[in-house]
Amino acid sequence: MTTRARLEGYDLIGDVHGCGATLAALLEKMGYHQRGGVYRHPRRRVIFLGDLIDRGPRIRLAVQIARRMVEEGEARIVMGNHEYNALAYCHRAPTGLGREWLREHTPRNNRIIKETLEQFRDHPQEWEEALAWFMEIPLCLEEGGLRVVHACWDQPLIDELRRRRPDGCMDETFLIESTAPGTGAFRILDRLTRGTQMPLPLGVEIHSGDGFTRRSFRTHFWAQSPETWGDVVFQHDNLPGDLELRPLSDEERTRLAHYGPDEPPLFIGHYWCEGIPALPAPNVACLDYSAVKFGRLVAYRWSGERELNADHFVWLRVPREEQVRPRPWEITFE
Structure with a gap:
């Protein structure tokens, strides 16, 4: 019997953000074990x-675990906005764009990627290989x-x-174009990895819990006939003041994507x-539960059901010990 014939389902894992030790523990909790340096x-x-x-303290470990699983056929992955940001941050802009890098090295952008670059600082070849692997990650999956x-x-x-890209992955031309607002x-890239x-x-701002000041708010895309900002905030x-009661304008409605209740999970x-x-929603699961802010690293164990079931969530709380910088021998799991 082939491996494909024995496949029971997929375990989908949300944003790890460098909580590599908790990722290893979550995989163990779900029955994955290391063989040949790969969780299977x-x-x-x-x-x-x-x-x-x-953001997190064990970024190299998180990338090692995921990359090895993907390369061995034990996992798949979609592009996150942070992998995309790293690609643009580390890619020099072509002559004529008026900047040195595709993603400018502003204080805000420097802060976002700071932990990643510091943890890979003594492993430049490993970082280059990670960036090359990021370029192979598709922006979405349907299977x-x-x-x-x-x-x-x-x-x-x-x-x-x-x-444009039948494999769903970027090439260098697509990456460069994706940093120019208004292009296809x-x-x-903006919609699939950052949402709406x-x-x-x-004059209104949100001082977010992650230390950034924002002048916009994130919206979801599965509300049925939303009427107000409160119907779509996610x-x-x-939202400051009584903005949740503010009616959606026709122009604002056109910005929103929509995922209907009859669509696949x-x-x-x-x-x-x-x-x-x-x-x-019955056919939508969000798996980002703020792991790197001492929240939960969450998985959903999907076995083919069309209507999702909250009982299929599995998670681990991220302990504060996870946030302590690892000693050198803790970085790798080999």
């Missing part, structure tokens, strides 16, 4: 939802009755992506949820 399960495979890197994307499933943009590649955002009124930060990350994992 006799009857199941993993799908990572992106954002392996940045066997489920769909996976980091932030937002927008069918017209996914159709456009597949026309920018719209695809609604600008706040002039983030852990509350969809798995996303990205949105920094908090508390006990729950389903925002």
